[in-house]
Amino acid sequence: MAKTNAIGLTIADYKGAPTTLCQGCGHNSIISQIISAVFEENLPPESVVKFSGIGCSSKAPTYMLGRSFGFNGLHGRMPSLATGALFGDLSLIGIGMSGDGDSAAIGMGQFKHIIRRNMPLVYIVANNGVYGLTKGQFSPTSDRGLKLKKQGVNPFEPVDICMEALASNATFVARSFAGDPKQVKTLIKAAMHHRGTAILDIISPCVSFNNQPNATHSYEWGKKHEVILHDMQFLPNAKEIMLEGEMEPGEVREVTLHDGSAIVLKRVDRDYDPTDRFAAIRALEEAKQKHILLTGLLYIEPDRPALPDLYDLPTDVPFNRMPQERLRPSPDTMQTVNDLMF
Amino acid sequence: MAKTNAIGLTIADYKGAPTTLCQGCGHNSIISQIISAVFEENLPPESVVKFSGIGCSSKAPTYMLGRSFGFNGLHGRMPSLATGALFGDLSLIGIGMSGDGDSAAIGMGQFKHIIRRNMPLVYIVANNGVYGLTKGQFSPTSDRGLKLKKQGVNPFEPVDICMEALASNATFVARSFAGDPKQVKTLIKAAMHHRGTAILDIISPCVSFNNQPNATHSYEWGKKHEVILHDMQFLPNAKEIMLEGEMEPGEVREVTLHDGSAIVLKRVDRDYDPTDRFAAIRALEEAKQKHILLTGLLYIEPDRPALPDLYDLPTDVPFNRMPQERLRPSPDTMQTVNDLMF
Amino acid sequence: MSTQSPTSSGTVVNDFSITVGTVNGTGSQTSNLTILRAIFKMGIPVQGKNIFPSNIQGLPTWYTIRINKDGWLARREEHEIVIAMNPATVKEDMEKVVPGGALFYADHIKLPIERDDITTYPMPVKKLARQSGAPAKLRDYVANMVYVGVLAQMIGIDMDKIRAALDFHFKGKESPINLNMGVIEAAAEWAKENLEKKDPYILEPMDATKGYIMADGNTAAALGALYGGVQFVAWYPITPASSLVETMNQYIPKLRKDPKTGKNTVVVVQAEDELAASGMAIGAGWAGLRAMTSTSGAGISLMSEFFGLAYYAEVPIVVWDVQRGSPSTGLPTRTMQGDITQVAFISQGDTDSIMLFPRDAQEAFEFGWRAFDYAERLQAPVFVMSDLDIGQNQWMVKPFEYPDEPMDRGKILWEEDLEQWEKEGKVWGRYLDVDGDGIPYRTVIGNKHPKAAYFTRGTGHDEFARYSEDPEVWVRVLKRIKKKYETARHILPKPVLESAEGAPFGIISFGSTHPAIQEARHYLKEEKGIATDYLRLRAYPFADEVRDFIADHEKIYVVEMNRDGQMRQLLQLFVPDMADRLISVAKGDGLPLTARWIMNTILEMEEE
Amino acid sequence: MSTQSPTSSGTVVNDFSITVGTVNGTGSQTSNLTILRAIFKMGIPVQGKNIFPSNIQGLPTWYTIRINKDGWLARREEHEIVIAMNPATVKEDMEKVVPGGALFYADHIKLPIERDDITTYPMPVKKLARQSGAPAKLRDYVANMVYVGVLAQMIGIDMDKIRAALDFHFKGKESPINLNMGVIEAAAEWAKENLEKKDPYILEPMDATKGYIMADGNTAAALGALYGGVQFVAWYPITPASSLVETMNQYIPKLRKDPKTGKNTVVVVQAEDELAASGMAIGAGWAGLRAMTSTSGAGISLMSEFFGLAYYAEVPIVVWDVQRGSPSTGLPTRTMQGDITQVAFISQGDTDSIMLFPRDAQEAFEFGWRAFDYAERLQAPVFVMSDLDIGQNQWMVKPFEYPDEPMDRGKILWEEDLEQWEKEGKVWGRYLDVDGDGIPYRTVIGNKHPKAAYFTRGTGHDEFARYSEDPEVWVRVLKRIKKKYETARHILPKPVLESAEGAPFGIISFGSTHPAIQEARHYLKEEKGIATDYLRLRAYPFADEVRDFIADHEKIYVVEMNRDGQMRQLLQLFVPDMADRLISVAKGDGLPLTARWIMNTILEMEEE
Ligand SMILES: Cc1ncc(C[n+]2csc(CCOP(=O)(O)OP(=O)(O)O)c2C)c(N)n1
Ligand SMILES: Cc1ncc(C[n+]2csc(CCOP(=O)(O)OP(=O)(O)O)c2C)c(N)n1
Ligand code: SF4
Ligand code: SF4
Numbered sequence A, B: 001m002a003k004t005n006a007i008g009l010t011i012a013d014y015k016g017a018p019t020t021l022c023q024g025c026g027h028n029s030i031i032s033q034i035i036s037a038v039f040e041e042n043l044p045p046e047s048v049v050k051f052s053g054i055g056c057s058s059k060a061p062t063y064m065l066g067r068s069f070g071f072n073g074l075h076g077r078m079p080s081l082a083t084g085a086l087f088g089d090l091s092l093i094g095i096g097m098s099g100d101g102d103s104a105a106i107g108m109g110q111f112k113h114i115i116r117r118n119m120p121l122v123y124i125v126a127n128n129g130v131y132g133l134t135k136g137q138f139s140p141t142s143d144r145g146l147k148l149k150k151q152g153v154n155p156f157e158p159v160d161i162c163m164e165a166l167a168s169n170a171t172f173v174a175r176s177f178a179g180d181p182k183q184v185k186t187l188i189k190a191a192m193h194h195r196g197t198a199i200l201d202i203i204s205p206c207v208s209f210n211n212q213p214n215a216t217h218s219y220e221w222g223k224k225h226e227v228i229l230h231d232m233q234f235l236p237n238a239k240e241i242m243l244e245g246e247m248e249p250g251e252v253r254e255v256t257l258h259d260g261s262a263i264v265l266k267r268v269d270r271d272y273d274p275t276d277r278f279a280a281i282r283a284l285e286e287a288k289q290k291h292i293l294l295t296g297l298l299y300i301e302p303d304r305p306a307l308p309d310l311y312d313l314p315t316d317v318p319f320n321r322m323p324q325e326r327l328r329p330s331p332d333t334m335q336t337v338n339d340l341m342f
Numbered sequence C, D: 001m002s003t004q005s006p007t008s009s010g011t012v013v014n015d016f017s018i019t020v021g022t023v024n025g026t027g028s029q030t031s032n033l034t035i036l037r038a039i040f041k042m043g044i045p046v047q048g049k050n051i052f053p054s055n056i057q058g059l060p061t062w063y064t065i066r067i068n069k070d071g072w073l074a075r076r077e078e079h080e081i082v083i084a085m086n087p088a089t090v091k092e093d094m095e096k097v098v099p100g101g102a103l104f105y106a107d108h109i110k111l112p113i114e115r116d117d118i119t120t121y122p123m124p125v126k127k128l129a130r131q132s133g134a135p136a137k138l139r140d141y142v143a144n145m146v147y148v149g150v151l152a153q154m155i156g157i158d159m160d161k162i163r164a165a166l167d168f169h170f171k172g173k174e175s176p177i178n179l180n181m182g183v184i185e186a187a188a189e190w191a192k193e194n195l196e197k198k199d200p201y202i203l204e205p206m207d208a209t210k211g212y213i214m215a216d217g218n219t220a221a222a223l224g225a226l227y228g229g230v231q232f233v234a235w236y237p238i239t240p241a242s243s244l245v246e247t248m249n250q251y252i253p254k255l256r257k258d259p260k261t262g263k264n265t266v267v268v269v270q271a272e273d274e275l276a277a278s279g280m281a282i283g284a285g286w287a288g289l290r291a292m293t294s295t296s297g298a299g300i301s302l303m304s305e306f307f308g309l310a311y312y313a314e315v316p317i318v319v320w321d322v323q324r325g326s327p328s329t330g331l332p333t334r335t336m337q338g339d340i341t342q343v344a345f346i347s348q349g350d351t352d353s354i355m356l357f358p359r360d361a362q363e364a365f366e367f368g369w370r371a372f373d374y375a376e377r378l379q380a381p382v383f384v385m386s387d388l389d390i391g392q393n394q395w396m397v398k399p400f401e402y403p404d405e406p407m408d409r410g411k412i413l414w415e416e417d418l419e420q421w422e423k424e425g426k427v428w429g430r431y432l433d434v435d436g437d438g439i440p441y442r443t444v445i446g447n448k449h450p451k452a453a454y455f456t457r458g459t460g461h462d463e464f465a466r467y468s469e470d471p472e473v474w475v476r477v478l479k480r481i482k483k484k485y486e487t488a489r490h491i492l493p494k495p496v497l498e499s500a501e502g503a504p505f506g507i508i509s510f511g512s513t514h515p516a517i518q519e520a521r522h523y524l525k526e527e528k529g530i531a532t533d534y535l536r537l538r539a540y541p542f543a544d545e546v547r548d549f550i551a552d553h554e555k556i557y558v559v560e561m562n563r564d565g566q567m568r569q570l571l572q573l574f575v576p577d578m579a580d581r582l583i584s585v586a587k588g589d590g591l592p593l594t595a596r597w598i599m600n601t602i603l604e605m606e607e608e
């Protein structure tokens, strides 16, 4: 019998339609990690809502969480759809899938502004440095000097998704690599518990159009150049914090999230403080100089108010189930209003 | 008789229609400095082309350089219009006027992407932290905590135009203050000679909607809190560099631009290297912490190729004057092409 | 036109127009509204129209107040009384005055009086402003109160009513009320002593505004939406739509506190642009919230792609288009009905649109709440096509009426419904036409039933919301959607018909042209003896009654405020067999149509 | 339909269709194009249509090759030969085969042959691929060459022609040519030894393709633009428009080196989105460059606001709309003529649009260069309404013809012109209608004459480009612009008329439906004895000839590929007096129309 999670569901309950992405596409492995993360977190699939723009990456939601609602929107417009939709029932968790073209080209504005509003959303940029679905044009994250078949050589400095997020004062910024599934999964779990927009820039190779060994978005380059900031663990309940066997005090940092869950970060090379925004910027700059793929939780600010916190909304019932009596002003107000008109 | 410049024009030749902006609007003083800068640089007005989006700030081009071509475009879309238009005659200088709403809200994408392309343009964001023309709504650069009449209190972290420019690898980033006309003028001169997109974030108070003394976009706040990074001088011809009387060697930095002109920066408090991108980011962070209005040339990279450099275009004649013989392939190519069709 | 024949005593009572020419940004709006409201309080039918420039301060601006005892309140082109406060326009302002009319002007304006057919009244504006003791920075503002006082004295506006107007404006705050009242009274006193009444225009109290309120359409729309139970609003500022949501923000604390928890039940987000505003609203509508956005022309263009998604994915959303002078950025502070065909054919591919056309502030309120019922019932975008004239000007209308129908949330299935369906062996598919009306059933997020979820997309999909590129599926789904719009025709507000005996032709119109049409019809009847039938459209796609009306007339004038006769085009497509009966009477110059222009244009066409 | 009656020898020669079902992303396009080209080289009229999914790899895809000795090359619904390479679709593929037809299938597919009315040929695809010695990662690809070889043997495709096709495809590179040729020959050899020909379909060389080329419309458009002297292109990738600019990039080094300096004379910018792409192109057009963008439905929607600006500020720009299945994201890899009314009424306010409707790759080339002449002459956006079928499929067309007219740069004034005007005492104003054709004169940046500059805006402006809110100025300028579109009607490509003796009705169509229309007309005549008149539209706004054609017929069928009969709507608005003569024959299911469907639909309507 298939393994069940704490709420009695099997992994099959979290699957979606069979993928139509290319074999080996990084996006497929992100899909798998999302499925595992939601399964392992014991969340009913109905408590997750999927969003995406347009692109191969944005097709991903079809191939996971078939029992979750999903909205595959317009190119570059995932953030706005998600923002509006999640107000429908603020108890749900939103997962947004986007691509580097979707978020850094046509969607740059919405990407920056959902961050500014800190709308709770697991915002994944499946970053392959290329336009997959339209067959291999440069995206804004393409390497400078990258050569693509029909496009020539890219002369532009790439957009750095994490740097952009930090510049916009994002409250959760991480970089990962589809070739590092464990880290991807841990980050997704943490992101689902973060109260705010969680930006996950996941390098996700496009095997059809941008997987040359020298491309920084390729498997080979990633495998060779990945450097992790820290070993990560996510603990759904902070009270239960049990350090992994070998961990010694001082080697470990712990970030507690608004719901009592915690991220535990074990030192690898150097001590890295993920609540220091400026340190995060410096780390990105250094990684660029050193030509490495620096992955991990770059920055987190667990306590900034999220967008819904700015409205004093009832919490006893989901907003989309609120009955007429609570939405329509009572008849006696009509006279008062008319009086106000002069 | 009115004073004439080296090409025999008077300041009147550089004026535009009378302003219809509010009396005291910061944008008016930016207009004056643009007029002076072009006059003093001895540029024929016909060699400048004006662009703008929509907003009070974007109306400004009407009120200056009446003998220059101008295009008052769409809200947030100045960068794209300017990019296309300037290819018409690459010998001309483009000045783009935008607002904080125009560039940081609806225009965020174009703002970021013109920077990425490094299209030569003096890109001025007349930043008043408010929507002037639509009568006082919050803009993305409004202070967190700002209270406006019909809008309540702004809960969001402001967009920092300079930080955004740096995150996008801009090659020229400066902040100034409409209340500091001399610096504004010097920066405009330097920007006109920069080969690439020059971002000038000029704090430009809106006296009608956002000039409360505690607003960081007000005259009062700016006057009180302005700290300059350096004393600036612009020398159209670097060979002529003549340090101002009191300057001593070591106190001065000099940046030479592609055309042989130079910016001379005199140390004020500390030594600041405007070619160090990371230092610029740090300076912005510190200014934010210290609650000061840090002005001056934050960053410059004079040598990155500009967009037109990426195309190997003829330079003997402006592109928009190129005759048919040079544009239409010769008749004998037709057969070859048809043969290529199979 | 309106006759203005002096009474026996040589006076013209309650039947004239006042135009005030000032500089914008000087607070003259308060003065003008005070005059308007005071007259209204005197029981005299009155309407104000603001003709203002697209800037903030320092440019010429005009405010026209029409006073008409018979209740004809459309814009007129004649100005009996002109108040000239702006040196830059005083010459043209003087020329505006009708022969026999009066010109009031600030006496610091050097004005060679070139006309001897009008009365001129200089006003010592600066002096009186100085004497008011108001602080220097308020001088301009106070100067504008001077003309209120002088005018009040000269045409007979009740001082009590003026105080009532100020009291309303300043929400009862004593100090500004007293400051202003002081200036007004001093000015009136001055006028009484120094000016001799020579023009014939005077006011006399009536009882004709009882049972009416004064409201602008944007306020009405905001209130209507709040009574409609709107839950989510995303917007981006744009003239002349901004005040719609801004006003809503003001009323939310008063009207939308949850009776159970005391918390708010509306979320308003100022988006970063119109693309995001429409995206957020569509997201919210999809999630089961009553969602809307409000914008004007440029915003509609930017939202085009999203409207196509909402159309094809069948998401309810209400869109207020407060139309302004277009194409392009056009005349942002002028009115027009210019976005009709654009909206009808919005977005790539075959689409359909639902449009509502409110007549005035009162209907703006009504459509404000009803629009959500239509959107949720039909699972489609509903466009409310208002305009600047409706939205920003004060309209004398019947009081807003509390919704006479419960909220129609449309076909939503919750957990228990799905269980029930399962029990009954009924199959649910998001895009299945179960009832034969083209409208499928939908579920929304948070529904915990394991079969509730579906995947929404703008790409081809079948009845179960599954991705599909099958040509037959594609055609089937789009045909079914078309059926929904056929259903819409029967649900939406019917046109309003006014018939007259022996009418030689019909008139079709919609929206803010209504008062001008009615007035034109009145003159046609009274002065030319021509009775007319009139059909006022209230919705698109058109109801059968529209076809009937056209069938009943050999000739129909379609009156509208644009260049191309856009509504006529839609009507021609609706009745191709009678397309040539429809004659366009169209002008889009940024100003509300006048009865005189409508009548003359029709008469000219009749002669041809 | 096409008769396929066997010859005396029992064979059907040069008159059948082949459909290949494969998995996309496996390189089958090379195989299919090889077949197509080899047949073309045999002198036999042939056309290929690709029916592919909207993803990159692993989904079913079909390629249909129609072979017709009489030159009827529209899509057909009958498949005489089916090649089934995809296990996922083999069952439906088998059902597609017409009785008497043939099914070739990869023999590793477990296929219960359920039909005895067709011939089936198993192909040892894997074995032959293995034997080819090709590296493992090329196996799928090589497997597709197997069917080329087998088919070649069984229907008689010339091996020399296949080599010629491969030579072309691989630009003469020996090693891939030899690899592929090896597989094909081995497969042919195998077929020769192991299969017995039982179906009747064979090819015989002809001489009917001499004087023709094979080209796709996007390539043709790209070349047309290059010959049109395009200087600035901004675009954003979108199916099916992307290959237009990508192809252009390939040809620029060949065709657009400045003869004087050897440098490039075209700038191509990949923008960050469609808003920016249109903005850049409009900027460039404004600055005096020949500027264009290329996109599909969603892009058109996003560009709406900018088109309104270009309309009202009068900026020349060429827009290629390679239409695909819509509304919304729709069917991105299918064809449609669905953006017609949207473009006609694009952007807020009263606007007009110029559209060109190319018939095929050849006209795409011609309109490719002409569009710039129209845009610059008329100072307006010109939309070239192509579609996926034209753009991405190979069309057998007459060779491209070198432009027979010099570039028309329109009314541009340079320094010396302005001096001349001044001398002659002529006044220049950017928006003055000097010639009475509604088209003003313009200057562009870089013009050093001190009076050359003007300020362009989307807000109200007068004839001298000065800001204006004056109602009369507004109306005057918009009327004058309208006149420009009246002028356009007389300049744009005329419709093409084909009349027949005694035609009981007319047909109007446009664009890629042309071959199907012609074929349908042929059958109507041959099989039903019904002669038809046919007007092929090439431009909007419509020329007078269109009105004449409608006037000449009691009944006109308007054939198009969409749901709502969009072109018919525009025609109805053009001739309201004859609106009811126009009958819509419309289908938008994503596939090119077939002659059979057109004929049957018309016949059904005739019976009604
Ligand atoms: C408005 C609009 N423009 C263009 C497209 C075409 N388009 C589809 S996906 C895509 C790019 C996708 O790139 P990315 O977001 O990086 O996703 P990937 O396919 O690489 O995962 C584009 C341009 C579209 N669907 N909509
Ligand atoms: C597409 C579009 N949306 C909205 C508007 C309305 N609008 C005009 S100016 C403006 C904001 C201007 O703010 P900013 O750029 O900061 O300029 P400022 O007036 O403050 O100088 C807006 C929203 C518009 N013109 N176009
Ligand atoms: S094309 Fe690239 S991004 Fe798209 S599915 Fe294939 S590998 Fe993934
Ligand atoms: S409203 Fe503000 S930004 Fe606009 S002109 Fe006045 S002061 Fe300047």
Ligand SMILES: [Mg+2]
Pocket (backbone or CB within 6 Å): A055, A099, A100, A101, A126, A127, A128, A129, A130, A131, A132, A139
């Ligand atoms: Mg990508």
Ligand SMILES: [Mg+2]
Pocket (backbone or CB within 6 Å): B055, B099, B100, B101, B126, B127, B128, B129, B130, B131, B132, B139
């Ligand atoms: Mg501003």
